[in-house]
Amino acid sequence: MVVPNHRDSDGDLSLKTTNSYSSDSSMSNESCNIYSPFSFDLIPTSKSSPENLTLKPHRSSDFTYSAILSANFRRKAGLTFRDFRFLRCIGSGDIGTVYLCHLKNNGDVVDNEDDIDKDNRLCFYAMKVVDKEALAVKKKEHRAEMEKKILKMLDHPFLPTLYAELEASHFSCIVMEYCSGGDLHSLRHKQTHKRFSPGSARFYAAEVLVALEYLHMLGIIYRDLKPENVLVRSDGHIMLSDFDLSLCSDAIPAVESPPCPTDPFSPTSLPDTRPRSRKTFSCLPNRPFRSKKIRTWIPNRVFVAEPIGARSCSFVGTHEYVAPEVASGGSHGNAVDWWALGILIYELIFGRTPFAAASNEQTLRNVVRKPLTFPTHTPSSTMEQHARNLISGLLNKDPSSRLGSKRGSADIKTHPFFKGLNFALIRTLTPPEIPSLRIRRTPSSSCGGKRQSTRFDYF
Numbered sequence: 001m002v003v004p005n006h007r008d009s010d011g012d013l014s015l016k017t018t019n020s021y022s023s024d025s026s027m028s029n030e031s032c033n034i035y036s037p038f039s040f041d042l043i044p045t046s047k048s049s050p051e052n053l054t055l056k057p058h059r060s061s062d063f064t065y066s067a068i069l070s071a072n073f074r075r076k077a078g079l080t081f082r083d084f085r086f087l088r089c090i091g092s093g094d095i096g097t098v099y100l101c102h103l104k105n106n107g108d109v110v111d112n113e114d115d116i117d118k119d120n121r122l123c124f125y126a127m128k129v130v131d132k133e134a135l136a137v138k139k140k141e142h143r144a145e146m147e148k149k150i151l152k153m154l155d156h157p158f159l160p161t162l163y164a165e166l167e168a169s170h171f172s173c174i175v176m177e178y179c180s181g182g183d184l185h186s187l188r189h190k191q192t193h194k195r196f197s198p199g200s201a202r203f204y205a206a207e208v209l210v211a212l213e214y215l216h217m218l219g220i221i222y223r224d225l226k227p228e229n230v231l232v233r234s235d236g237h238i239m240l241s242d243f244d245l246s247l248c249s250d251a252i253p254a255v256e257s258p259p260c261p262t263d264p265f266s267p268t269s270l271p272d273t274r275p276r277s278r279k280t281f282s283c284l285p286n287r288p289f290r291s292k293k294i295r296t297w298i299p300n301r302v303f304v305a306e307p308i309g310a311r312s313c314s315f316v317g318t319h320e321y322v323a324p325e326v327a328s329g330g331s332h333g334n335a336v337d338w339w340a341l342g343i344l345i346y347e348l349i350f351g352r353t354p355f356a357a358a359s360n361e362q363t364l365r366n367v368v369r370k371p372l373t374f375p376t377h378t379p380s381s382t383m384e385q386h387a388r389n390l391i392s393g394l395l396n397k398d399p400s401s402r403l404g405s406k407r408g409s410a411d412i413k414t415h416p417f418f419k420g421l422n423f424a425l426i427r428t429l430t431p432p433e434i435p436s437l438r439i440r441r442t443p444s445s446s447c448g449g450k451r452q453s454t455r456f457d458y459f
Helices: 037-042 063-074 113-118 132-138 141-153 184-188 198-217 335-350 360-369 382-394 423-428
Strands: 002-005 014-017 084-092 097-103 124-131 164-168 171-177 230-232 238-240 254-256 302-304 315-318 455-458
Touching (some): 063 124, 141 171, 184 230, 198 335
Antiparallel strands (some): 002 014, 097 124, 124 171, 164 171
């Protein structure tokens, strides 16, 4: 299945596959079949050693991850390309091509894609293959290394897990989780009027917010948030993808008291439903030696770990999602991710981005100069009204005043749009839409039909 992609140069439409693993959305005009993925048996390979596979607590119940670990240790010397069967191309980009593949398990091989559903024992993966020689010509080796570096750091339910690293001749490969549900861009186009309800948008925005919170805690500024990079797992929950444009910095974790009540989005500006008693619960009886710090409970204290000191002058991003400070050629920091979150929520609810124009240049001018407007003057519901208020705070053109720029997700989570949502238990919620477990087939030409993208990366 193919869906129109609206992030194109000069407003032209192109095609994008449903399973969106664009390893870089700044698409090349070359076919994704530059080389045959089925010819790796003829290439000298290096192996993924067992000690290189780090245990990931969040993947303890992941059958596909367990299968990789098991296969890796069973082969003792580690996995190679010969341990995988390549099925089809599911995405391609400027720095690599992504293939759907599965482990060859005890002789089980899928020769026909129609047989995929007949054997649930097979574990499917997304394998991103990078031609290092081609990357060197483009002088973009640093992007592939940055993505690999970040993937090794991650262990989060809404972020990808690096299952294995493989090398073959001048090809470098990373094996990741396969998301059979496509991405939020393709999913939005399946909705009525090609937009989500405010309730559905709130669910996806909350999961993206939690993922960004984790990245910022690690000092990582994502810099490439858009629906095409928000993949949907088979259980309906999301996974962010593509980290080659990300910026690594430092974040200093801290537990902070509430800000001044004049902040309209601060926790103190909202009703406090917590118990007024300051008595601390303990499994131990009260004893004289108990610390005063333990006996004292300070309400509304929040954990903050935001890379507020990170700065970059790189001109990177996607035109419709880029922040004003980037569009104007200035330096930028953590606030660009919160701007992109505002654009994402706007697009999910209203079916388009607020500053899109007929050309990339006009889009950038709109981002810098055009005031934020909404399709209608009156919101259709209270939740939409809260969404508009949140979007307005996130799309503040002044990055120093933008919601989230100082305390990150700690301030955004308390906004009325997310009222009643337990972020700690968000994984237990039922997603608005649960994709079919069946792996969808896509036309063989879908990978060769390149879309032009407005993603840019001028360093």
